[in-house]
Amino acid sequence: NAGVTQTPKFQVLKTGQSMTLQCAQDMNHNSMYWYRQDPGMGLRLIYYSASEGTTDKGEVPNGYNVSRLNKREFSLRLESAAPSQTSVYFCASSEVDRYEQYFGPGTRLTVT
Amino acid sequence: AQSVTQLDSQVPVFEEAPVELRCNYSSSVSVYLFWYVQYPNQGLQLLLKYLSGSTLVKGINGFEAEFNKSQTSFHLRKPSVHISDTAEYFCAVSPQGGYQKVTFGIGTKLQVIP
Numbered sequence: 329n330a331g332v333t334q335t336p337k338f339q340v341l342k343t344g345q346s347m348t349l350q351c352a353q354d355m356n357h358n359s360m361y362w363y364r365q366d367p368g369m370g371l372r373l374i375y376y377s378a379s380e381g382t383t384d385k386g387e388v389p390n391g392y393n394v395s396r397l398n399k400r401e402f403s404l405r406l407e408s409a410a411p412s413q414t415s416v417y418f419c420a421s422s423e424v425d426r427y428e429q430y431f432g433p434g435t436r437l438t439v440t
Numbered sequence: 441a442q443s444v445t446q447l448d449s450q451v452p453v454f455e456e457a458p459v460e461l462r463c464n465y466s467s468s469v470s471v472y473l474f475w476y477v478q479y480p481n482q483g484l485q486l487l488l489k490y491l492s493g494s495t496l497v498k499g500i501n502g503f504e505a506e507f508n509k510s511q512t513s514f515h516l517r518k519p520s521v522h523i524s525d526t527a528e529y530f531c532a533v534s535p536q537g538g539y540q541k542v543t544f545g546i547g548t549k550l551q552v553i554p
Contacts, residue, residue, distance in 0.1 A: 332483070359539070359540060361540070363544075368449075368546055369546060370444075370530060370544040370545055370546040370547055371484075371530065371544040372544075373541075373542070376540050378540055384540075418483055418484070420483075420484075422539065424539070425539055426539065427472055427474070427489065427491070427534055427539050427542070428474075428486050428489065429484075429486075429542065430485075431483030431484045431485065432483050433481075433482055433483050434481075434482075434483055
């Protein structure tokens with residue numbers, strides 16, 4: 329099993345450009361999450377999807393949109409990137425009512 | 441609402457010495473507690489968790505943590521560290537019944553010195 333995979337691993341964008349971060353899991357988990365990790369701030373939840381067909385805002389949703397494409401895939405879109413969105417983005421998944429989250433390797437995004 | 445405080449941003453320790461990484465939490469409801477580890481350029485992985493039962497929890501790689509409800513703490517310990525333990529450690533809390541709502545601390549970087 330690959331677990332949680334994310335693409336791309338690295339990306340550089342210019343201010344105003346758009347892009348989609350892809351995430352897929354092969355553990356048959358119902359719940360999926362997007363976090364951003366910034367120095368001195370730990371991980372902050374952007375959006376989550378408790379199950380296929382549902383999405384909810386987390387702590388820092390502004391400037392992002394998500395799509396739960398199917399049970400396996402959960403994408404994060406930046407419509408108009410800003411330098412404040414420079415960060416490392418992690419996707420994670422878990423089973424319903426199970427508290428352990430499984431993380432992907434991350435996407436390092438730089439917005440200039 | 442809940443919050444997590446990791447009191448030390450960096451902890452240097454010599455190889456084979458003991459280490460304690462401190463974590464305090466605040467919540468208005470009952471919580472579950474976790475420690476995750478992040479090795480360089482990798483995602484987080486679960487080290488150990490406290491859901492119920494014994495307040496002393498053992499995890500992978502020889503780590504253990506003790507839940508102290510009166511002091512709202514969940515400190516992580518290892519009696520003898522190895523170079524391979526060099527990583528960033530995150531304490532996390534989730535309200536019971538709210539598995540989606542995990543709050544992470546800012547992390548503690550453990551540097552093991554040979």
